[in-house]
Amino acid sequence: MIIDCHGHYTTAPKAHDAFREAQLKHFADPSQPLPVYPAISDDAIRESIETNQLRLLRERGADMTIFSPRASTMAHHLGDESVSQAWTRHCNDLIARVVALYPETFIGVCQLPQSPGVTIEHSIAELERCVNELGFVGCNLNPDPSGGHWNGPPLTDRAWYPFFEKMVELDVPAMIHVSGSCNANFHATGAHYINADTTAFMQFLEGDLFGDFPDLRFVIPHGGGAVPYHWGRYRGLADMLKKPPLNEHVMKNVSFDTCVYHQPGIDLLFRVIDIDNILFGSEMVGAVRGIDPTTGHHFDDTRRYIDSLGLSAQDRHKVYEGNVRRIYPRLDAQLRARGR
Amino acid sequence: MIIDCHGHYTTAPKAHDAFREAQLKHFADPSQPLPVYPAISDDAIRESIETNQLRLLRERGADMTIFSPRASTMAHHLGDESVSQAWTRHCNDLIARVVALYPETFIGVCQLPQSPGVTIEHSIAELERCVNELGFVGCNLNPDPSGGHWNGPPLTDRAWYPFFEKMVELDVPAMIHVSGSCNANFHATGAHYINADTTAFMQFLEGDLFGDFPDLRFVIPHGGGAVPYHWGRYRGLADMLKKPPLNEHVMKNVSFDTCVYHQPGIDLLFRVIDIDNILFGSEMVGAVRGIDPTTGHHFDDTRRYIDSLGLSAQDRHKVYEGNVRRIYPRLDAQLRARGR
Numbered sequence: 001m002i003i004d005c006h007g008h009y010t011t012a013p014k015a016h017d018a019f020r021e022a023q024l025k026h027f028a029d030p031s032q033p034l035p036v037y038p039a040i041s042d043d044a045i046r047e048s049i050e051t052n053q054l055r056l057l058r059e060r061g062a063d064m065t066i067f068s069p070r071a072s073t074m075a076h077h078l079g080d081e082s083v084s085q086a087w088t089r090h091c092n093d094l095i096a097r098v099v100a101l102y103p104e105t106f107i108g109v110c111q112l113p114q115s116p117g118v119t120i121e122h123s124i125a126e127l128e129r130c131v132n133e134l135g136f137v138g139c140n141l142n143p144d145p146s147g148g149h150w151n152g153p154p155l156t157d158r159a160w161y162p163f164f165e166k167m168v169e170l171d172v173p174a175m176i177h178v179s180g181s182c183n184a185n186f187h188a189t190g191a192h193y194i195n196a197d198t199t200a201f202m203q204f205l206e207g208d209l210f211g212d213f214p215d216l217r218f219v220i221p222h223g224g225g226a227v228p229y230h231w232g233r234y235r236g237l238a239d240m241l242k243k244p245p246l247n248e249h250v251m252k253n254v255s256f257d258t259c260v261y262h263q264p265g266i267d268l269l270f271r272v273i274d275i276d277n278i279l280f281g282s283e284m285v286g287a288v289r290g291i292d293p294t295t296g297h298h299f300d301d302t303r304r305y306i307d308s309l310g311l312s313a314q315d316r317h318k319v320y321e322g323n324v325r326r327i328y329p330r331l332d333a334q335l336r337a338r339g340r
Numbered sequence: 341m342i343i344d345c346h347g348h349y350t351t352a353p354k355a356h357d358a359f360r361e362a363q364l365k366h367f368a369d370p371s372q373p374l375p376v377y378p379a380i381s382d383d384a385i386r387e388s389i390e391t392n393q394l395r396l397l398r399e400r401g402a403d404m405t406i407f408s409p410r411a412s413t414m415a416h417h418l419g420d421e422s423v424s425q426a427w428t429r430h431c432n433d434l435i436a437r438v439v440a441l442y443p444e445t446f447i448g449v450c451q452l453p454q455s456p457g458v459t460i461e462h463s464i465a466e467l468e469r470c471v472n473e474l475g476f477v478g479c480n481l482n483p484d485p486s487g488g489h490w491n492g493p494p495l496t497d498r499a500w501y502p503f504f505e506k507m508v509e510l511d512v513p514a515m516i517h518v519s520g521s522c523n524a525n526f527h528a529t530g531a532h533y534i535n536a537d538t539t540a541f542m543q544f545l546e547g548d549l550f551g552d553f554p555d556l557r558f559v560i561p562h563g564g565g566a567v568p569y570h571w572g573r574y575r576g577l578a579d580m581l582k583k584p585p586l587n588e589h590v591m592k593n594v595s596f597d598t599c600v601y602h603q604p605g606i607d608l609l610f611r612v613i614d615i616d617n618i619l620f621g622s623e624m625v626g627a628v629r630g631i632d633p634t635t636g637h638h639f640d641d642t643r644r645y646i647d648s649l650g651l652s653a654q655d656r657h658k659v660y661e662g663n664v665r666r667i668y669p670r671l672d673a674q675l676r677a678r679g680r
Binding site: 144148149151154157184185187191194195198199202222223226228230234239240260261262265268272287292299 | 483484488489490491494497523525526527530531534535538539542543545546562563568569570571572573574575577579580600601602605607608611628629630632639640
């Protein structure tokens with residue numbers, strides 16, 4: 001099987017986005033009507049999926065995508081906690097409907113109702129609902145719900161611990177994923193995303209989170225941000241900070257996806273990062289949708305780069321299926337129940 | 341010649357740092373004495389340089405370093421504008437003394453008296469002083485003088501333009517270099533530095549700064565942050581944002597140094613970035629001071645990685661000397677005046 005660990009519902013029906021727009025209008029001006037979430041037909045969902053993610057999945061020869069709400073529109077910095085709660089619930093329910101329509105192809109990962117300054121404990125109930133009631137297998141955790149102001153505590157702060165305890169209890173991993181940026185310094189997909197990946201890794205390096213949570217698991221997307229390119233710097237910093245080697249200190253608990261959109265980047269990733277820590281991902285349909293004029297193929301068709309590596313059958317299996325089933329045990333359980 | 345474009349005076353005599361400490365104490369509590377900058381002997385400077393940068397430069401077979409004040413202690417976020425002005429002047433004067441003692445080996449690049457919320461126009465006088473009076477050949481420009489809050493305008497904002505006009509007039513480049521971080525989310529050398537590099541590049545990509553300033557030149561250090569590793573993403577984003585290809589839109593004006601501390605990273609850098617845009621740099625003695633147990637050599641001995649590439653004589657010359665003389669014409673002029 002080929003499982004893409006990183007896909008967002010970036011093509012949701014327009015009525016879904018119109019609700020969000022009206023919701024934020026009401027928040028800004030309570031004299032505006034409080035919108036009711038619209039009826040979205042199965043056909044509207046089918047069309048949005050079949051012409052986009054499902055089509056590309058088939059064209060590119062993958063079998064399954066771990067699917068979550070659009071990352072850039074989680075926008076935890078907009079509205080307040082109750083706005084985030086309502087929006088998040090609708091976004092996750094919509095993912096559950098996609099999964100119900102295509103249970104062989106999509107499996108859910110949830111957005112969380114984070115909000116700046118609000119304790120992450122308030123996100124526990126939605127995680128439990130999504131995992132226990134909707135059958136989701138993980139979550140996307142935003143390390144900066146402020147949208148580019150970074151005024152909350154780092155991930156190693158004890159403020160996050162109640163949520164991490166719940167993740168361990170439910171045996172689900174989190175992908176570290178920021179949302180849109182409201183800071184003019186940071187382009188969302190070109191700077192904020194990549195910076196957040198790098199930042200989270202360095203927080204893990206600087207702290208000792210996995211000493212406290214040996215079973216906690218994170219996926220850092222976008223190929224680990226800047227980390228593999230600067231692997232020597234991080235090995236050296238671990239040494240200077242008197243931490244154990246990275247493979248013991250961080251990489252028992254952290255994996256990177258393959259959302260790196262050119263062959264040299266993928267080559268580097270596989271050269272420096274242990275094969276057990278790499279998960280196939282494309283973020284399709286996502287940040288970069290065009291065709292690379294130097295190859296004639298989509299930038300985000302990351303399977304092509306991986307297939308060019310000449311991996312052994314064993315390593316290939318790890319990257320496309322084995323690692324993701326290990327890190328998302330609830331995905332593995334669902335697949336096994338279906339004999340896959 | 342082998343010219344290292346990126347070295348900081350991280351080993352300045354203790355009296356220099358003690359002044360800074362007293363200066364900040366006075367700022368926090370004006371009843372504390374306003375310190376007088378101490379007399380620092382030539383011998384104290386010689387010792388600090390000869391046992392560190394000069395020793396390593398010779399051991400590693402380089403000829404010259406473009407030398408600037410310690411980046412992490414520029415700390416534009418501490419004190420206020422007058423504190424930054426005084427500290428900056430002392431830091432730059434100390435660099436001038438190093439250069440005067442070792443004119444064949446060091447050439448100066450200045451720190452700027454930036455301060456959060458203060459217009460960059462107030463840094464013009466110090467740039468002029470350093471270039472016209474001290475013989476410096478460039479400056480380090482902090483894109484985030486807040487130290488990790490990123491609450492100023494992006495580099496493409498017109499607020500920066502008066503300074504860019506002066507850079508063009510003086511024909512000096514700037515290295516984009518943040519300082520220490522006062523944001524607990526960002527480890528200085530492990531996250532803030534690398535994020536700033538990535539952020540600046542994406543600002544240039546998103547804007548059209550070099551349409552307005554075709555002669556403006558920047559060096560993005562630490563191998564360009566995350567950019568070369570994600571070169572496909574950036575090419576794809578330029579396409580999506582309907583910008584010209586990166587080589588036209590950004591890379592006529594932007595170069596990367598080689599402060600990437602392992603062979604696979606350097607290999608990637610040279611594979612994806614045009615040879616004309618790469619400057620030899622080590623940031624020695626800097627962020628990562630240890631010895632890589634996998635090689636037995638210092639992580640930041642970047643010359644070893646470059647020498648392993650098997651570059652042609654012409655390309656080797658570009659990376660070690662030609663590019664830096666082109667981008668820092670005042671360095672070139674000084675070298676020519678000495679027959680080098």
